Amino acid sequence: MFKKITPKTKDDDVAHALNAALRCLTRREYSRIELIKKLNLRYTKNATDAAVKKCVENKWQSDERYAQTLFNHIVNQCYGPRKLMLEASKKGLSQSYYQEYLEETDWTEIAVKFLKKRLEVREYTFEEQQKILASVARRGFSNSSCISALQRFLSEE
Template identity: 30%
Template sequence: MPNRKPDLLEAGDLRRGIVELLSRRDYSRLELLRKFRDRCEDGDLLEQILDDFQQRQWQSDLRFAESYLNSRFQRGVGPLRLRQELKEKGVDSHTIELVFDAFDGDWFENLYRIAEKKSKSIKENDKNKKQKLFRFLAYRGFTSEQISSVIDDL
């Protein structure tokens, strides 16, 4: 079966499609551009619609970043990885800093909880237990200073 291009959307259908997505959750502007650029013949039209949505506050990278940060924090993702993920989703550095400055979650407490849980799953007699735990937490996006402090406490 050959790859067929998706049907191109008119302005009204494009607006409806974006509203439908935004009614479920927040998206960054870049995410919406990526989702709809192949379905829109005129890239300027898509930019105009997204500009309009931003002016009306229907789409906001700030609101998206706040929601994303809270969600990923609850899943145990650390600050380094979160910053990188937000950049990949098109959120600018200034907005990322605003969101992190306003965030009131306790990174250390979250890290401690994750480390404690993970350490239980690593065999007690494993001589590389600290290294495995360190790698796991670094992958999650925590700094080496944070990780070392928690591992010393455990």
């Protein structure tokens, strides 16, 4: 009635693992940890490590490039620094790759951009302002950035 599931054996061929890694990297950027996790599903640890090492040596995979791509995505979607740190840690990036972006970016301006996309400029009650602040904070902005962004947004009437 039910098909019996047998565990597949993992491939030990480095060339196959490298080919799979290159197929992945042609579609989009991957962090090194993310690529290792993906390859470990079908290939042995030795094959995966050798393939990823070759990708890094030939600069086909770069955590710096991945951090730049992640940063651009976060900023374009109007998320804050906390979201960037969360996503980077999920993907296995060390803080050294994105620390520069955190320091150089005007996060308040990004929060104002988010408010301009979502709201119309008008008078808001105190309760409405609290909801707006909560909405901006949920996107990963600090409390000070949220408050200054709302003040700047409301003053642009």
